[in-house]
Amino acid sequence: MGRHRNCPARSVTRMGIALTYCFIAVDDHEKALAFYRDAVGLEVRNDVGYEGMRWVTVAAPGQDAQIVLEPPGMDPDASPADRETIADLMAKGLMRGVVFTVDDCDATFERIRASGAEVLQEPMDQPYGVRDCAFRDPAGNLVRFNQQPNP
Template identity: 70%
Template sequence: MNINLSQCFIAVDDHDKALAFYRDALGLEVRKDVGFEGMRWVTVGSPAQPDVDIVLEPPLADPSASAADRQAMAELLAKGLLRAVIFSTADVDATFEHIRAAGGDVLQEPVDQPYGVRDCAFRDPAGNVVRFSKPRTA
């Protein structure tokens, strides 16, 4: 069996702020921008991976969700507890400096991890953890 990742979803509470991060700071391309029933979904992706889409979605797009569920999702999002995404990069330090210079909210500066990668982390404007890593060479 051969399977490939096609899409992943990241909850955001302000698509314009999210685009300033994912498009402008990270350099991802906008592939789709769709509105439906007062909600918005924006699909972004790396030009180097045309078959993988990242969908920036409303925190709780399920129309059957209760007001309490929506509130709970908003609170989890605000705390940065919903999602994390990890990008690979050829140069963690250069990526870190680029994103920091673009105003990225630094969560962790570049560090060699004991599990074999060098990585760094930021929070996107919605609070999601976004990591950038590269396997360490011996």
Template identity: 75%
Template sequence: MTINLSQCFIAVDDHDKALAFYRDVLGLEVRNDVGFEGMRWVTVGSPEQPDVEIVLEPPLADPGASPADRQAMAELLAKGLLRGVIFSTDDVDATFERLRAAGADVLQEPIDQPYGVRDCAFRDPAGNMLRFTQPRKS
């Protein structure tokens, strides 16, 4: 039996801003862009991982949600408390410089972690935390 990761989900409040970040800054490819019942889902992924996608979804992807639930989700998203993703890279320092130069919101500059990686962190335009990591060189 084989089990592989296929998709993960990130809530975004503005798909166009999210696309400008994930596609234009990170270099992910857009695989799908679907509208349904007034909502929008966009899938992006690394060209090096054709079988793994990130779904950029509305903060509360439920057309029957109450206004109070929508407001609560919007507040959590604004605080950066919903989801995060960890990307691997072969050069965390170059990745950091590219994202910083593009104006990404820096949370943590590259540092060596005691658990064997060098990493940095940013927030995407919706406030989600994104970490970029590489194994530390021995």
């Protein structure tokens, strides 16, 4: 499509941008650490308590993007009913999670399964080109592991 004739041409300046944090609700930080740190292999970057709450930040070694494991319903505008709804969704396993890229899906699967994590999908080749597997973390969040096809 061409440019609308009443709109002047604009140049787009590229800006540096990178993902820094994403947030996952967890209801038990110790169980979450056993999964994300011990089974998955992420490192703890920060562990902060404030007014009876706790936020733990984890990340893959050598990467900047971090996952904040936070108490459910931490949005300051969330009502008590909102927090209850979030807790209900977590209990049903309906919260979204994260997708990791790994070098070896099968080895990752075996390591995490050996930790006792809930398996949702054993490793399989997907029609869209990746081999992947899936687990639920202890709070019910979906966690997938993708292996890109060999070039």
